[in-house]
Amino acid sequence: MSALLEPQADFLNIADPAFSIRSQAVRDAREKNWYARTPYGLAVLRYAEVGALVRDARLRQGSYAWPAHNGVTSGAFKEWWDNILLNKEGADHSRLRKLISAAFTPKLLKALTPRFEALANELLDGFIDAGRCEFMGDFSEPYATRVICMLLGTRESDWRMIADWATQMGMALGVNYKRDQAIVDTATARLFDYSREIIRERRTNPGDDFLTKLVQASDNDGALSDAELLDIIVLAIFGGIDTTRNQLGLGIQMFIEHPDQWELLAARPELSAPAVEEIMRVRPTVTWVTREAMEDIDFQGVHIKAGTTVHLFSESAGTDPRVIVQEGFDITARRPLHYGFGMGGHHCLGHFVARSDMAVVLRVWPARVTALANGGDAVWLPDSGNTGPLSLPITFKHRARAA
Numbered sequence: 001m002s003a004l005l006e007p008q009a010d011f012l013n014i015a016d017p018a019f020s021i022r023s024q025a026v027r028d029a030r031e032k033n034w035y036a037r038t039p040y041g042l043a044v045l046r047y048a049e050v051g052a053l054v055r056d057a058r059l060r061q062g063s064y065a066w067p068a069h070n071g072v073t074s075g076a077f078k079e080w081w082d083n084i085l086l087n088k089e090g091a092d093h094s095r096l097r098k099l100i101s102a103a104f105t106p107k108l109l110k111a112l113t114p115r116f117e118a119l120a121n122e123l124l125d126g127f128i129d130a131g132r133c134e135f136m137g138d139f140s141e142p143y144a145t146r147v148i149c150m151l152l153g154t155r156e157s158d159w160r161m162i163a164d165w166a167t168q169m170g171m172a173l174g175v176n177y178k179r180d181q182a183i184v185d186t187a188t189a190r191l192f193d194y195s196r197e198i199i200r201e202r203r204t205n206p207g208d209d210f211l212t213k214l215v216q217a218s219d220n221d222g223a224l225s226d227a228e229l230l231d232i233i234v235l236a237i238f239g240g241i242d243t244t245r246n247q248l249g250l251g252i253q254m255f256i257e258h259p260d261q262w263e264l265l266a267a268r269p270e271l272s273a274p275a276v277e278e279i280m281r282v283r284p285t286v287t288w289v290t291r292e293a294m295e296d297i298d299f300q301g302v303h304i305k306a307g308t309t310v311h312l313f314s315e316s317a318g319t320d321p322r323v324i325v326q327e328g329f330d331i332t333a334r335r336p337l338h339y340g341f342g343m344g345g346h347h348c349l350g351h352f353v354a355r356s357d358m359a360v361v362l363r364v365w366p367a368r369v370t371a372l373a374n375g376g377d378a379v380w381l382p383d384s385g386n387t388g389p390l391s392l393p394i395t396f397k398h399r400a401r402a403a
Helices: 024-032 047-054 063-069 076-083 090-103 106-125 135-152 156-173 181-204 210-221 226-257 259-267 269-282 314-318 351-368
Strands: 035-038 041-044 059-061 132-134 288-293 297-299 302-304 309-313 369-374 389-391 393-398
Touching (some): 024 314, 041 047, 047 297, 047 309, 047 314, 059 063, 063 156, 063 288, 076 226, 090 210, 132 135, 135 351, 210 226, 226 351, 226 389, 269 314, 288 314, 351 369
Parallel strands (some): 041 309
Antiparallel strands (some): 369 393
């Protein structure tokens, strides 16, 4: 079903692998109207309207329909996708969010932060003397994956195979999901087998980690079923690796394009947290969040029928000139809240961990290297949906340390 859209609203073919969320076509459509038409339904382009609809209780999480949009009706990934927290509503969603939030304790994050910093320095030590690296493979992927291993209290030596599975599962979130389904489903099955193993280990050898807290919630009072526990662990691994890895790559590219901001960050490391927010405003890895109307809605003069898919363009909202007075990339500027982590009832539960581990990188790297530059041809995911670099060769120089 679809909304009753004005014929003068622009059409954006977001199903086209060549479509770019940052294209002039999107900017032009945003100036003409607050929404555009797409093959999947409605795209919301402006900050105020995205902010209103992302919190609107009449819309449910819409990404549950992504497999169907791509003609996928079965398979390991789809079965998991249908049951994860992201795609639940109502009492089950509230119960699971409460349990997961309780496991993400401030004490846990505080204890892990020095380990994140040590990891960032360890990885950088491995190639800093060469003055170049392939940022995604040499740093971002092992960093994001080993952070998840720390969070779960599992073996950091397993990071390579975990990262490969997460990458292959991530193909499901692209426009070529149907083509890549066999790879996606194989990776999903393997990650499930691995998750079953680490859950068994934690039951016999509990620790002070996120996984132990969830296992105890399952064992002590049955608050989590075994299936729910397994789904959550797979989601924590997949979601935590894929988004952080991509977001770090996008961030490094932004600083390559804005060297003055990199030098400012080196001089003022306290700006690392605002820098994360500014990166996610202009170059979010999750370029839109999806909702679906659960009932007929009249909004801003448009009648949105029940069942309509509504894509909320977080990147377009974050660069909307109606709210961004000072354009450009500036880590010192005061900005309105971005929607890179979503908002409302489905706001990303792992955002504290993601913000913390990315801020660590933006303290460690500027202190040690300068003169960031592209060092070869990068390979990029499509610039829509979940985006980021697949490979990002870069060069740099040692930063002279103060005596």
